[in-house]
Amino acid sequence: MLTVAIAGLGTVGAGVVRLLHQNADLIAARAGMPIALRAVSAKDKKKKRDCDLFDVAWVDDPIALAQSGADVVVELIGGADGVARSVAESALKSGKHFVTANKALIAAHGAELAKLAERNKVQLAFEAAVAAGIPVIKALREGLAANKISTVYGILNGTSNYILTRMREGALSFAAALQEAQAHGFAETDPSADIDGYDSANKLAILAALAFGVEPNLAAVQIDGISGITPVDLLFAEELECRIKLLGVARMSEAGLEQHVGPVLVPASSTLSQVDHVLNAVLLRGDFSGGVMLEGQGAGAHPTASAVVADLIDIARGHRTPAFGVAASHLKKAVAAKSAHKTHYYMRVQVMDKPGVVADISAILRDEAISIESLLQRGKSATESVPVVITTHAAEPSAMRRAVEKIAKLPTVVEKPCLMQIED
Amino acid sequence: MLTVAIAGLGTVGAGVVRLLHQNADLIAARAGMPIALRAVSAKDKKKKRDCDLFDVAWVDDPIALAQSGADVVVELIGGADGVARSVAESALKSGKHFVTANKALIAAHGAELAKLAERNKVQLAFEAAVAAGIPVIKALREGLAANKISTVYGILNGTSNYILTRMREGALSFAAALQEAQAHGFAETDPSADIDGYDSANKLAILAALAFGVEPNLAAVQIDGISGITPVDLLFAEELECRIKLLGVARMSEAGLEQHVGPVLVPASSTLSQVDHVLNAVLLRGDFSGGVMLEGQGAGAHPTASAVVADLIDIARGHRTPAFGVAASHLKKAVAAKSAHKTHYYMRVQVMDKPGVVADISAILRDEAISIESLLQRGKSATESVPVVITTHAAEPSAMRRAVEKIAKLPTVVEKPCLMQIED
Numbered sequence: 001m002l003t004v005a006i007a008g009l010g011t012v013g014a015g016v017v018r019l020l021h022q023n024a025d026l027i028a029a030r031a032g033m034p035i036a037l038r039a040v041s042a043k044d045k046k047k048k049r050d051c052d053l054f055d056v057a058w059v060d061d062p063i064a065l066a067q068s069g070a071d072v073v074v075e076l077i078g079g080a081d082g083v084a085r086s087v088a089e090s091a092l093k094s095g096k097h098f099v100t101a102n103k104a105l106i107a108a109h110g111a112e113l114a115k116l117a118e119r120n121k122v123q124l125a126f127e128a129a130v131a132a133g134i135p136v137i138k139a140l141r142e143g144l145a146a147n148k149i150s151t152v153y154g155i156l157n158g159t160s161n162y163i164l165t166r167m168r169e170g171a172l173s174f175a176a177a178l179q180e181a182q183a184h185g186f187a188e189t190d191p192s193a194d195i196d197g198y199d200s201a202n203k204l205a206i207l208a209a210l211a212f213g214v215e216p217n218l219a220a221v222q223i224d225g226i227s228g229i230t231p232v233d234l235l236f237a238e239e240l241e242c243r244i245k246l247l248g249v250a251r252m253s254e255a256g257l258e259q260h261v262g263p264v265l266v267p268a269s270s271t272l273s274q275v276d277h278v279l280n281a282v283l284l285r286g287d288f289s290g291g292v293m294l295e296g297q298g299a300g301a302h303p304t305a306s307a308v309v310a311d312l313i314d315i316a317r318g319h320r321t322p323a324f325g326v327a328a329s330h331l332k333k334a335v336a337a338k339s340a341h342k343t344h345y346y347m348r349v350q351v352m353d354k355p356g357v358v359a360d361i362s363a364i365l366r367d368e369a370i371s372i373e374s375l376l377q378r379g380k381s382a383t384e385s386v387p388v389v390i391t392t393h394a395a396e397p398s399a400m401r402r403a404v405e406k407i408a409k410l411p412t413v414v415e416k417p418c419l420m421q422i423e424d
Numbered sequence: 425m426l427t428v429a430i431a432g433l434g435t436v437g438a439g440v441v442r443l444l445h446q447n448a449d450l451i452a453a454r455a456g457m458p459i460a461l462r463a464v465s466a467k468d469k470k471k472k473r474d475c476d477l478f479d480v481a482w483v484d485d486p487i488a489l490a491q492s493g494a495d496v497v498v499e500l501i502g503g504a505d506g507v508a509r510s511v512a513e514s515a516l517k518s519g520k521h522f523v524t525a526n527k528a529l530i531a532a533h534g535a536e537l538a539k540l541a542e543r544n545k546v547q548l549a550f551e552a553a554v555a556a557g558i559p560v561i562k563a564l565r566e567g568l569a570a571n572k573i574s575t576v577y578g579i580l581n582g583t584s585n586y587i588l589t590r591m592r593e594g595a596l597s598f599a600a601a602l603q604e605a606q607a608h609g610f611a612e613t614d615p616s617a618d619i620d621g622y623d624s625a626n627k628l629a630i631l632a633a634l635a636f637g638v639e640p641n642l643a644a645v646q647i648d649g650i651s652g653i654t655p656v657d658l659l660f661a662e663e664l665e666c667r668i669k670l671l672g673v674a675r676m677s678e679a680g681l682e683q684h685v686g687p688v689l690v691p692a693s694s695t696l697s698q699v700d701h702v703l704n705a706v707l708l709r710g711d712f713s714g715g716v717m718l719e720g721q722g723a724g725a726h727p728t729a730s731a732v733v734a735d736l737i738d739i740a741r742g743h744r745t746p747a748f749g750v751a752a753s754h755l756k757k758a759v760a761a762k763s764a765h766k767t768h769y770y771m772r773v774q775v776m777d778k779p780g781v782v783a784d785i786s787a788i789l790r791d792e793a794i795s796i797e798s799l800l801q802r803g804k805s806a807t808e809s810v811p812v813v814i815t816t817h818a819a820e821p822s823a824m825r826r827a828v829e830k831i832a833k834l835p836t837v838v839e840k841p842c843l844m845q846i847e848d
Contacts, residue, residue, distance in 0.1 A: 023571070
């Protein structure tokens with residue numbers, strides 16, 4: 001018998017409780033023993049929840065769950081610090097296994113918690129922290145463990161993917177697509193973590209840690225969001241036979257480990273471009289395995305519960321795996337590498353339609369040794385701004401960013417240019 | 425230190441040896457100890473191989489590897505019986521872990537070997553037996569272990585997928601596409617195991633065992649191959665906005681477990697239809713996870729080696745998992761269930777163009793209560809046969825098979841009709 005205590009009974013917490021009940025026999029057969037919920041802790045004891053808590057102890061202070069007698073503490077509260085972090089530390093220090101769906105916690109304190117787990121000879125597990133129902137942590141940490149990984153990338157945020165999909169399908173504005181996502185419960189009232197790329201960045205930092213043997217480091221991830229994308233960009237992407245996807249990309253090169261979250265133009269013919277709506281997908285490239293893609297539900301109570309209980313089954317089976325694939329003391333520091341990876345770029349500049357604008361922009365690009373592949377200026381207006389869209393040949397990321405900053409300062413340019421990589 | 429003995433040094437065996445050398449440091453860091461090759465056995469000691477066997481003992485009789493002192497015996501010989509089976513049994517009985525890439529062995533004797541492994545408290549592992557570089561065994565047995573699985577299906581054979589892709593892309597005949605596959609080394613001189621569906625069926629039986637807790641049973645798989653598919657079928661599929669894929673499908677329904685390998689028309693808009701050339705893809709549907717798709721290299725020395733060494737790392741980490749996810753004594757028998765799953769069908773009948781042919785075919789379908797969705801007769805010839813293509817509304821599989829048999833016997837029908845399911 002493996003006994004479990006859960007901190008946090010929101011939609012995911014209730015989902016885990018339902019799953020433990022609903023598939024109890026099957027879980028016991030696969031785990032080799034029953035997995036039983038013993039104690040829970042949540043803010044509001046009286047709140048009606050869609051799960052059965054009969055015979056489960058209620059503990060007011062989640063930090064006290066470590067002393068509840070359960071073998072495993074599951075944290076489903078969220079947040080990089082505060083209560084979640086205290087629950088993790090108290091559990092591990094008390095010699096309890098610790099399972100979490102909390103990407104912010106792991107991205108911020110994963111290395112430190114992994115060391116704590118190793119010192120106390122217990123398991124730290126977080127399959128649910130990245131891409132929920134897709135067992136991608138396990139794929140990286142175990143399934144592809146024999147491989148030197150060169151890149152990990154993918155669509156790591158369902159909310160943004162839904163918004164970008166609906167903008168394209170329905171020719172919607174960003175605001176309208178966001179509103180639709182909120183109406184469907186795919187986006188929160190404050191959507192910034194999703195649309196500004198921070199949620200993806202947390203997940204990418206965790207995947208990069210597993211792939212490259214480094215401590216997760218959010219500060220080393222360059223983060224661009226999707227709120228600056230307009231229907232005009234979708235139309236131009238279509239013309240370039242591409243789709244716009246918010247990607248997290250981690251890549252090991254001679255310059256070091258590059259980590260970047262941002263909107264990217266991917267070829268419409270690629271499998272990744274077909275991953276629409278709230279689906280997530282992760283691509284891993286190993287030196288022996290070749291490319292492997294995993295696709296599925298990246299969020300939601302049930303897919304997340306599936307991952308949490310998979311971790312519990314691993315623990316019941318007696319599996320002990322270093323949290324990030326190698327001993328925590330062996331993890332290297334992930335520093336923000338200067339990107340050396342040359343790519344093609346898409347840049348949309350909103351300009352007042354005056355003579356010389358294109359000449360000014362072209363001169364800045366020339367000075368940064370960036371070569372223009374195509375330039376399109378559509379529409380004419382004496383009073384409103386018009387878009388100039390430029391695609392470049394493969395260019396240095398740092399040069400491109402410098403050029404964008406200079407272009408943004410031109411008097412005829414009315415807003416910060418929209419810059420996206422174009423994937424080959 | 426985990427020590428390994430390998431039986432069979434063909435392309436895969438040499439690939440495993442290369443991988444163990446090339447990524448030795450990384451493997452040791454992830455496994456928590458070095459993994460060292462100690463002994464090998466192969467037919468021809470003098471054969472030049474693209475791998476370093478310095479300091480490795482040569483054992484003439486592969487069955488004697490169990491006594492070589494290694495902790496794990498890896499079998500890469502192939503074949504359901506004969507030497508491979510003896511190597512497996514001798515290893516397990518001697519208390520050695522046993523790792524194999526041999527799908528035929530596991531599909532035929534997996535349950536029995538799993539029992540032997542459990543009795544001797546060692547691990548039986550076969551990640552490489554299905555879809556090589558894609559860690560799909562691990563995904564089913566561990567990543568989705570909390571889920572009740574309803575279906576497992578996918579493109580499980582790269583050779584057939586390559587042939588079908590090239591027939592479509594290049595408007596090639598089956599024979600020409602097969603020849604091309606052979607020229608590229610994607611098909612063997614005797615390609616029957618691949619094109620007749622037996623290779624896929626072995627893999628499907630293994631996936632079904634893991635998904636549904638049954639003993640793998642090849643005899644319960646209904647198997648249709650692709651050699652009857654002609655360019656005409658590719659054209660009609662295109663018109664129906666579909667692609668033809670050789671799928672293995674295992675589905676749990678009220679009627680029991682259905683297992684079927686055969687060509688299927690999948691919508692051109694689906695992700696699966698984009699999986700081309702030698703790529704494999706597997707879709708799993710869990711009650712909590714939802715659908716999960718895994719795609720990658722399903723064959724080849726390096727992807728297969730990646731899976732073999734992943735199993736070795738698991739063993740070094742001390743992971744012991746029931747080979748089929750639950751204790752071998754708990755596995756149920758997989759009987760051939762009568763398919764209750766109604767689907768749309770595509771049927772091409774080659775007929776001599778005489779009055780009344782269509783009436784005869786229609787009458788047979790009517791008598792089996794199968795309703796026609798569309799009927800197309802293209803081309804006219806007084807001397808040669810012409811194709812009649814019929815698509816049906818959802819029909820009972822058994823009724824459809826009876827109808828096909830009756831239609832095949834019509835005097836105007838010149839060959840066995842080509843029958844394929846149409847996936848929604």
